Amino acid sequence: MLPELPSLPIHAILPELQDKLSRHQSVILSAEPGSGKTTIIPLVLASEEWLQGEKIIMLEPRRLAARMAARRMSELAGDKTGGLVGYRIRFDKKISTKTQIEVVTEGIFLRMIQNDPELSGVGLVIFDEFHVRSIQSDLALALCADVLELRDNLKVMIMSATMDSERVAGLLGKAPVITGEGRCFPVETIYLARPSNDYLVPRTVKAVHHAMVERDGDILVFLPGAGEIKAVQKRIEGDIKCLTLYGDLPQHKQDLVFKTTEKRRVILATPIAETSLTIEGVSVVIDSGLMKIPKFSPANGLTSLHTVSISKASADQRAGRAGRLGPGVCYRLWTKTEQHSMAEFLPPEIIGADLAPLLLEVMQWGVKNPAELTWLDPPRTAQLEQAGKLLVRLGAIDNRGNLSDLGKQIASFPLHPRLATMLLYGRTHNNAILACRLAALLQNRDLFRRGNTEQSADIEDRLDILRLFDRNETGLIRAKGADISLCRRILREADQYQRLLRVTGEKHDFKEAGNLLAIAYPDRIAKKKTGSSQHLLASGRGVILSPYDHLQQADFLVAANVDGGKKQGKIFLAASLSLEEILHGQSHLLNTKEIVEWKQSKVEAVSVLSLGSLEIKREALRQVNPDKIRKCLIKGIRQTGIDCLNWQKKSRELQARMETAHDLDPGKWPDVSDKNLIENLSWLEPYLDSMGSLKQVKKLDIHSILLTLLPWKDQQALDRLLPTHYQAPSGSKIKLQYMPGKPPVLAVRLQEMFGASESPSIYNGRLSILIHLLSPARRPVQVTADLASFWQNTYPLVKKELAGRYPKHYWPDDPLLAQATARCKPRK
Incomplete structure (x- = not known):
């Protein structure tokens, strides 16, 4: 029989609550702060007939709230904590065979329901302060909703002062909503x-x-x-x-x-x-x-x-x-x-949470896809995918997507899957004590007080502090700026983990810290970027370590505590890791890939050992498929540009003639423009055998290779239709300058064109030559595509100027009747 309970506003709605619970599996209670719902309702309901002597489990979002609620109810019941009312929180519990009301944290409840999916001996589950909406409370409700379908004698009550009651009621099959007043003073x-x-x-x-x-x-x-x-x-x-x-x-x-x-x-x-x-x-x-x-x-x-x-x-x-x-x-x-x-x-x-623990819990429940459960807010797909990848890396999920034997062991620990994996590995490899200390360190705030910017992120420094505490050297701990009370708490938690692992007093090697952390954080193994204080994580993320930290000397790190940051995260806790430790401890995550890549103007063929985004080791390949080398070389030439080839003057001149021919007859002549040649290097590929660098490629005769694009007859036709030289009336053979898209240019001294009545043309008369007439000193005088017009209209003026400048040269009155000459005067 309960003593008289305090007169609180919750008493006004107790009859309605008792009635609804007797007729419904689920009830939603919205009552203001101070109404007494947390401490009065469980005590009153404990004697309800429909409970049939079964327990009430009440979930609280925080350990402190669970302890204080149990203590207060015990006081109201005139009993000590652990009697009628008890509590269970992480590493602490006060319950007995007499306990009818257990106040537990949401994490403890998840362990209870996973170990006993029917919740045997439990008649009512109360979710207190549900508006907090922790990830564990959402998961606990989803699992409870599953159990409600199996047990018609199990009841669930959701309580809060501030929550969307109608939405929660809809999730539980339109459960009745009861609203109560609070005792909050103005x-x-x-x-x-x-x-x-x-x-x-x-x-x-x-x-x-x-x-x-x-x-x-x-x-x-x-x-x-x-x-x-x-x-x-x-x-x-x-x-x-x-x-x-x-x-x-x-x-x-x-x-x-x-x-x-x-x-x-x-x-x-x-x-x-x-x-x-x-x-x-x-x-x-x-x-x-x-x-x-x-x-x-x-x-x-x-x-x-x-x-x-x-x-x-x-x-x-x-x-x-x-x-x-x-x-x-x-x-x-x-x-x-x-x-x-x-x-x-x-x-x-x-x-916005890390869903790895949730996904592991769901899979332990026997559900592969979390969408099969009932959620107020379903977990997001991207986060679930990330969680799945992590659990695969940890070995918790096998290649068929099922929970592995290791995964089942991990799920049995009240820790994040990362830390549970580390504890199990430590036990298997005779280093459980160190694993337990590392887990406890990572579950708490830093041992060193904040504000010391010179403090290294090295977790070994924290392990040193714990060793000092083991030896009772508290003065030295204070001198180093560490928190003594926190040392005590961390070692107490580490002892709890040892009890979970059922290990005692074994020897441990503190030098294995990096290897153990790598088991828990394989995606956070980090390698320093050359010439920078930035490190690259195996996940591909860039993070910063203080440039003054001695861990900068390490080849590799495991960044156990990293802030995600907006642009790049900062490493707060880490341990050094050697190449040998990665090769030995992380072999299951290593990937070997043969890479043929273009690097520093040559093909580099290497075997690369990688862990995620990190390159762990690189070695030159002795035997490489020639096709891979050739394809890489072609890619390198394309990246560098067409000018990297051995373009001699004669090669460019031939290319210009062939381009001009292509402009006139696209169907007959190949396109040898720079754009086409670099986009389609098949014309060059046959000559690249046994080559692997630009230095070797530069030895190729591009002129000869371009010619091979034309059959012999077409080579002769090209010389005939687009000759390299033009024979002037003076008898001189003068080189033609070809420019694709423009008429060819003949740069010739004016005197050598005497007697030519019309401008010359090529390609069967389809292409006129643009004449650049030059003075005896080969300086430009006139540019014309109409030689007849020049003789008639412009020559008299030009003659007068040139005769004054070059009096010893021959300047006839009628250039059409005059003899062309390459000399000062024509031969007699």
């Missing part, structure tokens, strides 16, 4: 009068000081992350009792927030304090309006942390913290105008 909301130019930290500090003077009661400050919390704490600590609350904080420090004191407090918190928790004494909330969310990029396979504006729903949740126990005030560090532009709800985590 909260005065104060906005900034105008947008602030201050950075977040000074803006928050200013608001805290203002609230300390203007208002009474404890102050709860919402900040996006631990970094901002520590920065604000540093500025206000002293006269003010300042407490912090965030996920990575040890439990005993988190619990301090819930212990009332006579001294006024300022509590700096992340969104962890946004839901489920009532903090005694708080009547003032200062809201930064910001939060940090992870965003996964399918393009590069990396997750980066983004600071974003909260939604209106979150802002209401935060403001409600000030009115839980009495009237309060909420200072919002943004303007009313900015409030109007805020989104009603933020997109659920499933939209």
Whole structure:
């Protein structure tokens, strides 16, 4: 029998809730903050007849909320935690054979339902604070929806103060929606009068000081992350009792927030304090309006942390913290105008998360395609494809697309598939302790305090700190700028992983860190770009390592902690890796390819060993298919351009004649223009045998090769129709200058054309020659295509000028009757 429960608004809708649950499998409850839904409803429902003595499982989005909810319900029941009400969170649980209500995190629930798909002994599953919409809560609901079809005696209830109730109800077969009032006292909301130019930290500090003077009661400050919390704490600590609350904080420090004191407090918190928790004494909330969310990029396979504006729903949740126990005030560090532009709800985590853990869970459930399950927001295709590729690399999915034996083992661990794979590999290769320590290091914030720009990203430095802690050298740990309490937490988690692996006290080689991390992060094996601080990941993504980091000396790295970044990510944690370790430990991911490529004006034939986008090793090939070399050489010639060939003067002259012939008779003569020759190099290909460089190609006689494009008869016809020389009336043979698309040019001294009454033509009279008449000194005098007109109209003027300049030369009055000569005067 329960003691008398506090009088809270939720009691008003309890009869309706009990009635709906007795007649429906699913119920949606929307009740305002402070209504008592989290702590009252499970206690009341535990005695319902339809439960038939089975358990109630309540899911909470955060470990702190799960512990505090279980503790509060136990207090209301007059029992200790672990009796009627217990909890299970990661690495901590308080339950007994008497426990009827279990408060669990969503991750723990996934382990429970995977281990027992029928949820034997469970009569009701409650999803509390469902509006948070973590990826695990979405998956848990999808699996529960599957179980509801198998068990008509299992019930599901979804609870939140701010969610799209009708949409959730539609997902569960039009489940009834119950709406309840809250017990939130009036909260005065104060906005900034105008947008602030201050950075977040000074803006928050200013608001805290203002609230300390203007208002009474404890102050709860919402900040996006631990970094901002520590920065604000540093500025206000002293006269003010300042407490912090965030996920990575040890439990005993988190619990301090819930212990009332006579001294006024300022509590700096992340969104962890946004839901489920009532903090005694708080009547003032200062809201930064910001939060940090992870965003996964399918393009590069990396997750980066983004600071974003909260939604209106979150802002209401935060403001409600000030009115839980009495009237309060909420200072919002943004303007009313900015409030109007805020989104009603933020997109659920499933939209922008790494889906590898989800895909593994779904496949463990026995479903290959996640689309077969029921989702509020289905996982995106691109992210699922990326997740599938990673699981294949890790060996979790076999070549038939099924969950492998290794994949089943990986799925049994409460860790990301990457880290679970590393733990299993470490156990198999007698290095489990190191694997466990690496996993614990990667699951927590950095051991070294932020702000030290000279600190290397080398994970070996963190392992050194843990070794110092093993030897109780705390003074040296402090001197190195590391966090002692975090060392304790990391080693405690590492011990938990050892228990999961069932290994104890084995020897370990810390030099194997790079090899172990490569098992977990094969796509993040990195190679330094020559002459740069940038590294290329096996995934193809470019990342930056500090140019002063000693890891710059390593041939290869494994970048375990990388920020996706907007343009290029930054490496925060990495380990060095040798070529031998890659060849030995990653042989299943290596690919050997024979490459024949054009490089530095020659064909290079090599065998390239690669891992993803990384070239691991390159060796010259001794035997290569001649066809591949020839094709590559042709490609290289085409890339370099037609001028790379041995174009002697006579080659270009022949080409010009052949092009002129093609212009006149396209069907008879080949197109030997530069454009056609470079586009279709089949005319050159027969002469490239045994060649592999431009240096060799330059020895080819292009003139002779062009001639072979013409049969012997056509060669004779070309010489006849488009002769190389023209015999002038003087008897001189003068070279014709051919230019495709233009008439050929005859540059001849004027005196050598005496007696020629008409301009000469070639190609059976179809092509007139353009005459460039020159002075005795071979300087231009006149250009004409009509010699008869020149003699009649222009010659008298030219003669007068030339006679004055060249008096010793022969300048007849009638050039048509005069004897042509190449001398000063004609022979007598």
